[in-house]
Amino acid sequence: MTKRMGYRDWRWLAIWWHHFFLLWSTIDGQTRYTISEELKQGSVVGNLAKDLGLGLSEVFDRKLRVASEAGKQYFNVDAGKGELVVNERIDRETLCGQSASCVLPLQVVIENPLQLHRIEVEIRDINDNSPSFLTKELTVKIVELTVAGTRFPLESAEDPDAGSNSLKSYTISKDECFTLKVKELGNGKKIPELVLEKPLDREKKSVHKLLLTALDGGTPVRSGTAEITITVLDVNDNFPVFEKSVYKVSIHENSAKGTFMIKLKATDIDEGQNGEIKFSFGERTPASVLSTFNMDPDTGDLFLKGDLDFERATTYDIDITARDKGIPEMEGHCRVQVEVIDVNDNSPEIVLTSQPNPVRENAPSGTVVALISARDLDSGNNGKVTLQLPRGYPFSLKPSFSNNYALVTSGVLDRESFSEYNIEITATDSGSPPLTTKKTIPVTIIDVNDNPPKFSQPFYNVYLKENGLPGSMLSSVSASDLDFGENAKISYSILDSKAQDVSVSSYVYMNTDNGSIYSMHSFDYEKLKVFQILVQAKDHGSPSLSSNATVHVFILDQNDNAPAVIYPSAALGSLSHQKMPRSAKAGYLVTKVTAVDADSGHNAWISYKLVEATDTSLFSVNLYTGEVRTKRAVSEQDDSSQRLLIDIQDDGEPVQSATVTLAILVEDGLHELISDLRQKAPEPSKKSGRITLYLIISLASVSVLSLVTFVILAVKCVRNSRSSGSCCMRRDDLDGYKNPNRNLQIQLNTDGPIKYVEVLGEDMLSQSQSFRSCLSPMSEFSDFTFVKPSSTTDFKEMINVLDASLPDSAWTFESQQVSTVVTCSLIVTLGY
Known part of the structure; x- marks a missing residue:
């Protein structure tokens, strides 16, 4: 029973694949081998590598393998020779039953690249x-009045072989009452029938024994027998x-159990x-x-008893017998x-014919990821x-x-957006209603170096x-x-860069792993303010990618400089001598x-x-x-020698200070002495008169220039203070006024609440002049003061100190050389 079902299943499968490959062969040429069944394991089917155009090295390197769709791995590939060999015994009858053609389709998978x-x-x-009979002993009952020529169907023999090796004929042993006829059905099946040649006489012979033989068409011929016992x-x-x-x-395969199928009708002309x-x-x-069908013995109704499965069996041939109740029984x-x-x-x-391969994110369109069949x-x-x-x-x-x-692949891949795809493939058949199956295929995207490092911000302020x-x-x-x-x-x-013509790498160094920047020495605000x-x-990719960022380092001032006294000069000692009239x-x-x-x-705010x-x-x-001013008029009782100790402090933390000691000599009749000298002085010559004229013109020019400068500066300060609260002009904005020699220099310091302007004049061969004006927010007026001249050497040192102390925002104006010595005091009041 089981063997017959296997035969039908494999017969259906073989027919399906036969039609499939007949259709395929018309589309795509393919390799075909022919072997006999029952070959030993290891028997060579054909040189697969040669027929596919592959070298022996490619068989191993590209992992040539064979996959069978028959459920068993009947064949394998000899990797050393590239030959297709038998892996296990093949029984054609198990695979294809009695189908005329038995073709086993195979899939040959070649990897790297996939084919x-x-x-x-x-x-x-x-x-x-x-050939064999299911029943070795057959029993046939025949009434003695049976008419000659009546036929009695016998059991058919089964031969699993196909073609000429299958069942071909039947023979029966000799008997004067019986002969054998073979009836062929529409499906090619042959049924032996026992033919009654003449009426039987039970009184003469009640039992007839015959030997039924089934023969196939093979060489040599094979046969099977069954013994027939005929009871009269x-x-x-x-x-x-x-x-x-x-x-x-x-009937549909999904019909419910108990479904009515057909009503069989038979008649018997006998009575009773x-x-x-x-x-x-x-x-x-x-x-x-x-197990599948059920018959009502009284009505002849045929019902469905079990489950039908078209994929297991497409047809059923059911033999039905109708027996009467006579003695002996008669049946149709x-x-x-x-x-x-x-x-x-x-x-x-x-x-999945092949597992999905990881794909590089820069893979071109059309890259094969996996092979799939449905x-x-x-x-x-x-x-x-x-x-x-x-x-x-x-x-x-x-x-x-x-x-x-x-x-x-059919588009652009980006691992940074999607590092893995779970592709859900939907398979739908064309039935009504259609059935659907889904399968998820994971595809991993391999990273390539296509993104440069990115700083958290383009600029850093330190x-x-x-x-x-x-x-x-x-x-x-x-x-x-x-x-x-x-x-x-x-x-x-x-990266290599310079600050004040010095490589930045000499100032700082960087930890290459975490990006931390460390100082290599101490910084001095007065020398370097910003760099x-x-x-x-x-990154470490190949090729590597990079990006840059700028770190602005601002040096913050500390109160590490004490105030320096410019005037009165203490070059000759710590004591400065001054004179005043009584x-x-x-x-x-x-x-x-x-x-x-x-x-x-604040560190530069000075108080006296x-x-x-x-x-x-x-x-x-x-x-x-x-x-230094008098608080009252000098009296005759005041000492002629006065000593003052003045403390000069900045506004830093901690406070830095300096002191200066003034020795003031109070003299009697100082103005009268000057008047007498003027009266007794001889008349100046014409030459000295010209010099005096030149001095007056120079002084007037300097005064006018200073006044114009202060007016312009005051206007700019008033305008700018509304928006920024400070007056500032860069030196490079006045490049058109520069002179190679430092002659007359006007500087405006706007650092802090104390604002002051200094006018510095220098002759290469003579003494220098220094004019300083302090604009303090604590008062409502400002003074412009000519400071008494000092030596050229001392004044140069003072200029160096001023240059170091003034910020880059200070502005400078230079005029022509002034070669004169002026000692005077000019007070200019500006609105602040």
């Missing part, structure tokens, strides 16, 4: 099976007769019990039929042919399968042949106090890379102490304080200008 070939192996039949019955001489010898019925009929299945009905026979109609009850199947066990439209991919994926399916496809410890960390920069692995590892470095560090982040009134300007601080901001005095009621010092 798929189809080959066919035709299995030829050998005569390895003898008496009396009941009519047997039931069916309306048809063959009934045909169709000899005419009463009961229906039953034939004695040799297979168990598969008995018919056959019911059941055709199973296919319904779409099998979902399509998606098969199949459906149903037939007709129910077995036609289409594959679809979801929209929005950069992949597509490229059909190759039949239901085989290649999954290829504020560093001067006089810091070497080796301290200034700042830390960070960059990120969207790539993966080595392509995302970042190294930091400092830039150009840093680079480079006739001086209250508010008389005795002298003016001038000091500068090399620091900036009188800490000691011979007579504290006589003198006062202006807190912001340093002017």
